[in-house]
Structure formats: structure tokens, C-alpha cells
Amino acid sequence: MTLPLFQAKGVTKMFGGLVAVNQIDFLVEPSRIVSIIGPNGAGKTTLFNVFTGLYAPDSGSVTFKGRSLVGLRPDEITAAGVCRTFQNIRLFSNMTAIENVLVGMHTRVTLAAWDVLARGSRFRLAEESLWRRAGELLTVVGLRTKANEVARHLPYGDQRRLEIARALGAAPSLLLLDEPTAGMTRGEAGALMALLRRLIAEFDITVLLIEHNMRVVMEISDGVIVLDHGEKIAEGPPAEVRQHPRVIEAYLGRRSHA
Amino acid sequence: MSHAAGVLVLLAASGYAVSIFPHSILAFLLFQLSILALYLARMRPWLKTTVAVLALCVMMPAIGTINGYYLEVATQVGIFAALALGLNIVVGLAGLLDLGYVAFFAVGAYLWAIFGSPQANRVFGGGFPLAPGWFFVFLLVGLTVAAVTGVLLGLPVLRLRGDYLAIVTLGFGEVIRVLANNLDKPINLTNGPKGITPIERPPLPFSPALLPGVAPSLLYSLYFYFLVLLIVGIVVVVNRRLENSHIGRAWEAIREDETAAQAMGVPLVRSKLLAFACGASFAGVIGVLFAAKQVFINPESFTFLESIGVLAMVILGGMGSIPGAVLGATVVTVLNLQVLKGFSLWLNELRNAGTVVLGYDLANLPTQLEPAKYERMVFGVILVLMMIFRPAGILPARRRQRELAEPQQ
Numbered sequence: 050m051t052l053p054l055f056q057a058k059g060v061t062k063m064f065g066g067l068v069a070v071n072q073i074d075f076l077v078e079p080s081r082i083v084s085i086i087g088p089n090g091a092g093k094t095t096l097f098n099v100f101t102g103l104y105a106p107d108s109g110s111v112t113f114k115g116r117s118l119v120g121l122r123p124d125e126i127t128a129a130g131v132c133r134t135f136q137n138i139r140l141f142s143n144m145t146a147i148e149n150v151l152v153g154m155h156t157r158v159t160l161a162a163w164d165v166l167a168r169g170s171r172f173r174l175a176e177e178s179l180w181r182r183a184g185e186l187l188t189v190v191g192l193r194t195k196a197n198e199v200a201r202h203l204p205y206g207d208q209r210r211l212e213i214a215r216a217l218g219a220a221p222s223l224l225l226l227d228e229p230t231a232g233m234t235r236g237e238a239g240a241l242m243a244l245l246r247r248l249i250a251e252f253d254i255t256v257l258l259i260e261h262n263m264r265v266v267m268e269i270s271d272g273v274i275v276l277d278h279g280e281k282i283a284e285g286p287p288a289e290v291r292q293h294p295r296v297i298e299a300y301l302g303r304r305s306h307a
Numbered sequence: 308m309s310h311a312a313g314v315l316v317l318l319a320a321s322g323y324a325v326s327i328f329p330h331s332i333l334a335f336l337l338f339q340l341s342i343l344a345l346y347l348a349r350m351r352p353w354l355k356t357t358v359a360v361l362a363l364c365v366m367m368p369a370i371g372t373i374n375g376y377y378l379e380v381a382t383q384v385g386i387f388a389a390l391a392l393g394l395n396i397v398v399g400l401a402g403l404l405d406l407g408y409v410a411f412f413a414v415g416a417y418l419w420a421i422f423g424s425p426q427a428n429r430v431f432g433g434g435f436p437l438a439p440g441w442f443f444v445f446l447l448v449g450l451t452v453a454a455v456t457g458v459l460l461g462l463p464v465l466r467l468r469g470d471y472l473a474i475v476t477l478g479f480g481e482v483i484r485v486l487a488n489n490l491d492k493p494i495n496l497t498n499g500p501k502g503i504t505p506i507e508r509p510p511l512p513f514s515p516a517l518l519p520g521v522a523p524s525l526l527y528s529l530y531f532y533f534l535v536l537l538i539v540g541i542v543v544v545v546n547r548r549l550e551n552s553h554i555g556r557a558w559e560a561i562r563e564d565e566t567a568a569q570a571m572g573v574p575l576v577r578s579k580l581l582a583f584a585c586g587a588s589f590a591g592v593i594g595v596l597f598a599a600k601q602v603f604i605n606p607e608s609f610t611f612l613e614s615i616g617v618l619a620m621v622i623l624g625g626m627g628s629i630p631g632a633v634l635g636a637t638v639v640t641v642l643n644l645q646v647l648k649g650f651s652l653w654l655n656e657l658r659n660a661g662t663v664v665l666g667y668d669l670a671n672l673p674t675q676l677e678p679a680k681y682e683r684m685v686f687g688v689i690l691v692l693m694m695i696f697r698p699a700g701i702l703p704a705r706r707r708q709r710e711l712a713e714p715q716q
Contacts, residue, residue: 122569124570124572124574124575128572133570139564139567140563140567143563144559152557152559152571153571153572155560155572156572160552165549176552219571
């Protein structure tokens, strides 16, 4: 068995008296796609926010490559190799597509303030390679021709893909995608899934995915984790999870009407 | 080529107009407009640069020898341009609304005022004022101390956003002004509301005998004009370099969405402090120069209204836009110093001459409606109209378009 890349143990997050996430355990092995599913309010996004340092967990541990992420700032977690997208798109809307990706690459910049002011060859070379890399990432998500478009002018589907390109800019080993196909048509969602498969092959990354679209989840995931009311109710390969009685209950309700 | 020709004709005509009508505001405004036209014109870069250097380094000083007040206006424009450029980093790029920006200006000004005048003797015994040459050292001291002050202000307000940040910075600006007003006891550091004078001016880099026809006061005006021009030039270059780098992009990302910026790896604390420090340092440098130029300073120069004025320049010109900040500073300064003053003087003349407009004798105008009192109102109306019809500013920040190399496949 390969070593886990990412591991959550007993992660609990409360808001006042509300337990948003309760005692969640799971691990993610490298080069997999693991999906987190569950009804609205199940605590999926809260879990992501804990993993990326936006919330501190009340208890439990989160480790990535053997290093604890609890207590690190979001930018430190990104620098460590975990980067995310947001459920409600949060692009830098007045910046161009390529500038969005460049911001994503911030942790990869090794220039000092002095280099910026001096504009020496060090700066030019670094900046050149940044722009080249950002252009490549835009090509990967199919937005190269729109590199100079302001993000808020992009169509919805492009904005979703730009968020992925921006997250890839940080060169993460683990990519957290929060409902990347939300609001997409069947065709668009299919294309995005193909893109995800390519990313895993080309970039050697691992994906943790929150997704509502069951077709997508069943098709692409290596493993599925089901949350309901902040608890993990099932975990396993997609085919197995689909048959799980508690999952069916969570999604369809109890058979009380029969 | 037609653009270039038009601009040159305009420049020449305005220069000629100023030389014939040295006291006409319109002639000088025409000169300013021709510089704006020069900026906007489509010309070869080298030609544009040459003409700009000629206009600013030859024509403007020449105009100054005809009417010294115009040189004063140009110098003030430069001072406020540097301030607006500094605030542009904090507000325009990083999106941190700072309503107490003039505090950093005050820090720079008081630094040189205290040590460049006999004032420091009251605290440290004897040995002051420092020799005029220390002025140049104090440009750096002012920069450093203002930057440190910026960081000190930044530290406690890092967690605040939007309105809350604005209120705290407003308070900070007032604290500095009140300190300047009251630090005359127990130790007399700032001489309180009476202000500090005489403040040393930097030594002239050449002997006045070299320019025999020019009055000594004008020599200093010219000298300060060129110093300000140099500082604004440096500030513009620094601004541009910061903006077009990962630092500037991080600032803009923070402005757009702080949470997302941090999630993408932008260290919020460091980036915000850097923005505060950069903005403050420009104000510090120009503050040192301001003190030397004015020879006299008191807390009146550093009121809340000054902070708002600089903010108005940034917003009017276009948030996050370097040419916008410079233009905003020019427009507001010229409006305040020349257009609105000139307008009220003109109305006064009409009134005193007993001119009758639409059957109404202007001499009967009640004193409450004295033209000089409209100045702030007209300024306010202009701001309101601008925000309604051109909210992004006169010269809005343009997104940089870049040609991407073809992908290698």
C-alpha cells in the first residue's frame, strides 16, 4: 500500500452549538481522485475550509506529506502544496485571466523586493518564465486565447476553468476542487472531467473533489466519501457507495411513504 | 505624425500665450492642457520623451521666470502628485482605504523641520539647525521613519477591512496632527500650533553668480521645482516597477478578494505592511522637501481635509492608475490654487465694479454669497459629477495587454 498523501483524523468543527463537521477520518493516496459527496449542509465546504486553513478545527489533525497543516495560515498551506478552488467563484475579477494565474503562482516567486526595483536580468528572467508558465496553464484549461480578458468578462464555464488554472499555478500536489461542475451543462461537465484526468496524468497531482453531479462522481472517482449532517456515513469505491443503504437514505429519504 | 505636429503647435502656442499674457490663468491652463495632450498623443516614444523633457525642464522653468507663481503651482502639483502616487499604492492597488494618509507627510515634514531649524535646540541643547547639506540625508531618514510609521499603523489594523480600516486610519491621522499641535509641552518638540520656522533649505548646487539676472528667491523656486520633478520621476518609476511585478499583482489580488488571495498563497500580513510602508515612504520623502520649501510649517498643513484632498486626487484620476494619480493631483491642485481662486477674484472684481447681470446689481450681493465661499462647493460638485459620469476616474487603470508567445507543442 502506498503511503497516504493526505490524512484527516477526528476532524471536528463547531460553530457555536452547531457541529458542522464531526470526527471525520479519511486518507487520500497519491494520484487518486477522491470525491466528497453529501446533501446540502452536510459540511463538505466546511471540511475544505478546515483543510486550507480558513477555519481552525476544534479538534483532530490534518496531515499532508507527514506534516501537520493545523495552525498554518492559508498561504503557508498553499506553499506546502495544497491549493483549492471555491464553490462560489472567487476570481480576482478586475484582473486579466493570465494575471489571475500569475497570482496563483505567487508562492513560486523567489524574487526579493530589491530585484523588483532594480529590474535586473534576474527579474526579467524570472518574470519571463512566470508568464510563460502561466500561458501554458491557460493552454491546459483551454483559455489561452482569452489570456488578456478581464476575469469578470469571461463566461461562467471559463471562470470555473480559470479558477482551476489559478490553483494549478501554485504547483500543488493536492488540488481541492469545490463543485467545479456546478452550473455547467452535461457537455461542459464531461469536458471538465476529461481535463481533470489529464491533469492527474500530466501534473502528477491528487484531487479531492466536492461534487453534486452523481454521474461525474461515479465516472471519475477512485474513492467516494459520503457526508451527512457533518458525519461520515460511508466510504469506498463508487460502485460500493452507491449501494450503501445510508447513502440512499441520505439522498432519497426513508421509505416511510411506502 | 499629425498628432506630434498638433501637440508641438499647442505647446508652442501656449508658451507664447504665457509670455504675452503672464497673468492670464487661461494661458497657463492651455500650457497644462498641452502637456496632457502630449501624454495622450500617439507619437514615437523617443519623440514623446524628448518633448516631455523639453516641456517640463525648459519651458516650465522659463514660464516660471515670467510669472513666479506658476512655478509655485507646478511645484505644489509635483508635491501632491508624489502624495497621490503614494496613496495610490495603498488605496488604488491594495484597496486599503486610508483616510489618515497625510500623517506620513507630517512625519517627514516635522522630521526635517525639527532638526533643520533651531527648534531641536530646545530638546537637545545646542548644535542645531543641522547644516543645509543634511537635507539630503533627511530625505532618506524621512523615507525610513515614515515607512516604519506605516508599518506601525499597519500592524494593529491588519485584521480590519473596509469601513473599519478607514475609521482607524482617520483616527491615526488625527492623532499625529494632535501630537504636532500639543507636543510643545512638557518637552517642546513641535512648538505646537505656532509651528516651526525658519527651516533650512538645501544648499544651491551652483553659485547664484552663474545666473546673475535671476532673483535669489526665484533661484530657490527653480531649485525646488527641479527637486520635486526628480522625486516625482523616481516615485513614478518605483510605482511602475512595483505594479508590474508579483508584489503589485499580490496587492491587486488582495484588493479584489482578500480570502482568495491568501488561499492562492499571498501572505496577507507581509503584503499589506509592504503596501503601507511603500505608500508612507513616498509621503515621508516629499514631506521633508515640503518643510524645506515652505521654510515654515505648522499643524494646519496636515489636517483631515488634506488627507481627503489627496484621496480625491486618486479617485478623480482613477484608482490604481499612475497617470491618473498624477493627473488627479494636477487637476485638484490647479482647481484649488488657480481656477477657483481666479473665478472668485473675477466675480469680486465684477461686484466691485458694480456690474449689473440680468437687471441685478452684483454690488447688492450679500456677503454670505461671497464668491470665495463657493470654492469648496464647486469642488464638491465637480467630484459628484465625476462619480456619476465617470466613476472609474479621468484616466482609469488600464489592464496591461500582453502578447503571449506561441505555445511550443
